[in-house]
Amino acid sequence: MQIPTEEQAAAITHEATGLTPFELLQQMQTRTILHASEPPEYREQSAPWAGIGFTLNQHQYVVSISDITEILPVPAITPLPGTKSWAKGVSNVRGRLVPIIDLSEFLGLPAPSAQNTRRIMVIDQKPLVAGIIVDEVQGMMQFPSERFSEQASATSSDTTEAINYFIEGSYNLEKEYLVFSFDKLVRHSDFLMAANE
Numbered sequence: 287m288q289i290p291t292e293e294q295a296a297a298i299t300h301e302a303t304g305l306t307p308f309e310l311l312q313q314m315q316t317r318t319i320l321h322a323s324e325p326p327e328y329r330e331q332s333a334p335w336a337g338i339g340f341t342l343n344q345h346q347y348v349v350s351i352s353d354i355t356e357i358l359p360v361p362a363i364t365p366l367p368g369t370k371s372w373a374k375g376v377s378n379v380r381g382r383l384v385p386i387i388d389l390s391e392f393l394g395l396p397a398p399s400a401q402n403t404r405r406i407m408v409i410d411q412k413p414l415v416a417g418i419i420v421d422e423v424q425g426m427m428q429f430p431s432e433r434f435s436e437q438a439s440a441t442s443s444d445t446t447e448a449i450n451y452f453i454e455g456s457y458n459l460e461k462e463y464l465v466f467s468f469d470k471l472v473r474h475s476d477f478l479m480a481a482n483e
Contacts, residue, residue: 332431338407339424339463342449343395347420348427348463349407357423358406360386373480377417379408385480386417392477393448398422411472418468429457438464 305313337348338357358379363386365375372391376383386406390397398404398421406417438456451474454465471477 334428334430335434335457336426336428337457337463337465339427340405340407340420341422341424342390342393342420343398344421346424346461346463347466348429348457349466349468351426353409353411353468354407355410356408358408358417360404360406360419368482369480370482374419377406379417382415384408384415384417386419387477387480388419389471390419390421395449409468409472411469414472416472418471427463429459429463433457433459434465438462 336351338351338354339346339348341347356379361377361379363375363377366373369375372388374386374388377386378384400421403422404419405423406419407423408417409415434455434457436455438453452467452470454467454470456465457463
């Protein structure tokens with residue numbers, strides 16, 4: 287079978303449609319424009335919010351992942367005389383002495399029954415570095431930003447007023463996770479006064 291030349295192809299096209307090849311291309315372009323569907327609406331998706339989940343007194347909390355430098359089992363702690371009971375002492379964490387704070391005790395919550403699940407979340411809020419003891423760490427969690435609410439339903443009824451001060455909102459997935467602010471914690475006047483008066 288012989289392939290037709292450009293002139294022969296143009297003649298066949300004109301004979302079949304009554305249009306020149308250029309007119310045929312214009313017609314195809316017009317049809318394409320008329321029948322083109324709208325592109326799907328572009329929705330900018332924001333990055334999920336990442337945090338570290340932890341529990342205090344059987345309530346679920348989350349803190350920004352950027353606030354935590356590391357998570358450790360509770361290490362050996364050297365008590366310091368003349369400090370409040372929630373200031374447990376200092377511990378050697380990778381060659382530096384870090385003050386260790388029991389968050390439950392600081393907030394006036396009962397001591398957890400299970401001590402073996404307790405962990406230390408090390409925070410580095412310049413110039414203060416501290417190890418914060420929590421009842422349990424659930425690990426890294428990601429929350430869609432649209433699931434954030436500035437109002438946390440659990441704050442008024444189920445938690446103490448002392449905790450409510452540190453809550454900045456909540457993320458709601460299967461359950462509610464209260465967003466705890468370590469930034470507010472390390473600037474709180476009571477936290478900064480660990481020495482007994």
